[in-house]
Amino acid sequence: MPEIQLGAHTVRSHGVKVARTHMHDWIILLLLIVIEVILNVIEPFHRFVGVDMMTDLKYPMKDNTVPFWAVPMLAIMLPLFVILVYYFIRKDVYDLHHAILGLLFSVLISGVITDAIKDAVGRPRPDFFWRCFPDGKGVFDPVTKDVMCTGIKSVIKEGHKSFPSGHTSWSFAGLGFLALYLSGKIRVFDRQGHVAKLCIVFLPLLIAALVGISRVDDYWHHWQDVFAGGLLGLTVSSFCYLQFFPAPYEVDGWGPHAYFQMLAESRNVNPSNGSNVQQAELESVYVDSQHCRELSRVNTHDSSPILEGTNGRMGY
Incomplete structure (x- = not known):
């Protein structure tokens, strides 16, 4: 995939x-x-x-x-x-x-x-x-x-x-x-x-x-x-x-529910590509260092491995 x-x-x-x-x-x-x-x-x-x-x-x-x-x-x-x-x-x-x-x-x-x-x-x-x-x-x-x-x-x-x-x-x-x-x-x-x-x-x-x-x-x-x-x-x-869409105050509030569901389904279908998916997201999205506190909260979220790299780019 x-x-x-x-x-x-x-x-x-x-x-x-x-x-x-x-x-x-x-x-x-x-x-x-x-x-x-x-x-x-x-x-x-x-x-x-x-x-x-x-x-x-x-x-x-x-x-x-x-x-x-x-x-x-x-x-x-x-x-x-x-x-x-x-x-x-x-x-x-x-x-x-x-x-x-x-x-x-x-x-x-x-x-x-x-x-x-x-x-x-x-x-x-x-x-x-x-x-x-x-x-x-x-x-x-x-x-x-x-x-x-x-x-x-x-x-x-x-x-x-x-x-x-x-x-x-x-x-x-x-x-x-x-x-x-x-x-x-x-x-x-x-x-x-x-x-x-x-x-x-x-x-x-x-x-x-x-x-x-x-x-x-x-x-x-x-x-x-x-x-x-x-x-x-x-x-x-x-x-x-x-x-x-998620509530605007949530960490993943910048994207629609369907986008994150698609990412989760793609990882479940082909777990071997999980690291590739995460790397692609990290390369495509700029992570603002000032959001580290918010990103730490994502570790308790079910889909945190997917969302780790999707929090920064939309902060402009």
Whole structure:
């Protein structure tokens, strides 16, 4: 069996094999897309909105500071760009495939949960009055005092989708995944106290937070909607990231689980090449002397013979 080296597992050499292994995951992604489309088509629950409730729902209708088309650009395309750049640096198809899969799962699962809750809750947006009565003349049922909207049906439908914020949940799902991905790659928790690394990790979260703030400023959402959307997106992205990668604070947090499993399996298949595998890893990865304390802890890890040489290179 050939020696295993960093950069030896590219899209061309192992891409098809890795994709086939996770074929069922890609099928589930397609199913999530179908569910997402259905949730946006169906009519949301129309919550009772009485005369007295209109006091907090008369904010002016404004355009989106962050348009709908910009959310996928920030939540998907920006993290995807970073993932591709890292692939061209390291040439690891395991990292590329699992990062893309985790990112898409983060965004789509967040989107499905968000839109399902939107349709079920049917909370009116802060500008609901002007959506319901574009002429400014309120019409209410004489008995129940519920609104009798005279506006455009599609605009009214969108007015019942305030909770939680979709812009915010998508942004925190994609950019939250990116923050976790970067924290593992630049080894934020290397115990060397480089605060500059934290600034890099916080930058995607700041962008996501500004997207959420814009939803309140534009009167498309209440602050509770944005808070819930951000919490939902961060939670889902954390689960999806840990499904494919170790926690960023772990010694082997820079690489995907599949990479280390592949190394372990290769050594079990051909134990005689174990020393060659370890030597190849040591030659391919620069070990920072300041990480010796962390490396000593790896001796108690099941796969420590494999990981001894994989801790330093990704500390830039």
